[in-house]
Amino acid sequence: MTTIVKLGGSVITEKDRADTLDGAALDRLADAIAAVDVDDLVVVHGGGSFGHHHASEHGVSKTAGSDDAGAAVDIHGAMKTLNEFVLARLHDRGVPAVPVHPFSAATRDADATLALPTAQVETMLGEGFVPVLHGDVVAHAGEGVTVVSGDELVVSLARGLDADRVGFCSTVPGVLDADDAVVERIDDYDAVADVLGESDATDVTGGMAGKVRALLGLATPASVFGPDALGAFLSGGTPGTLIEGGADADG
Ligand code: IP8
Secondary structure, eight states: OOEEEEEOHHHHBOTTSTTOBOHHHHHHHHHHHHHSOOSSEEEEEOOHHHHHHHHHHTTOOSSOOBOOHHHHHHHHHHHHHHHHHHHHHHHHTTOOEEEOOGGGTOEEOTTOOEEOOOHHHHHHHHTTOEEEEEOEEEEETTTEEEEEOHHHHHHHHHHHHTOSEEEEEOSSSSOBOTTSOBOOEESOHHHHHHHHOOOHHHHHTTOHHHHHHHHHTOSSOEEEEOGGGHHHHHTTOOOSEEEOOOTTOOO
16 A cells, blocks of 8 residues: 655745754654654655745746756755755654655656656665655756656656555644635536636646646545544544545556
């Protein structure tokens, strides 16, 4: 049983202050991960005030690239720093976490399609490690480097590893409807398009609409939940919103 969990960058960092960890929040998530013995767990984390701050300083996004090596190393370096914080908190609790840096492994082709080889992650899982990936920059044909988000990595890993469960630990307790109540289950984008807002801008900034659409394209069921529910998810529950595209939707 392979489980992939994404720790949102806004959850583990202080989004408004550059390069600032929310250590207390990360401690609580690391506690939850250490408390449940999940077989074959892959962790992915976002950029928060580390990656996004440096990416925006260099004008780099998922679509706007840079061929400046200094910019690439700066953004990647900020993400490696955050990754080291995550690893350290997991190690403190005995979780056998090891880093995987997407910049060294993944690419985007000229159509912006992401390719993330998974043999390394699979071998790590087989050896009992918990691979910890992160949003990063990747070499992008014709663009230099662009940002790869943690959400994109989760979707790619879910397909590549044929994962059984995917979880997004986000700042909100799930996908919210117009009254801010958590939508329990989504199996059809049109049914929730109104509350999610159907704008391209939302997608580019990695908002909930783009996330839901991408997750509906997966054969793997995905849960979106808040930080307090990470333990419940890892224990096999479905807190927050369950997004199920269906068995035919293998993308
Ligand atoms: O927070 C972004 O990852 P995300 C990573 O998952 C960078 O969107 C480098 C900005």
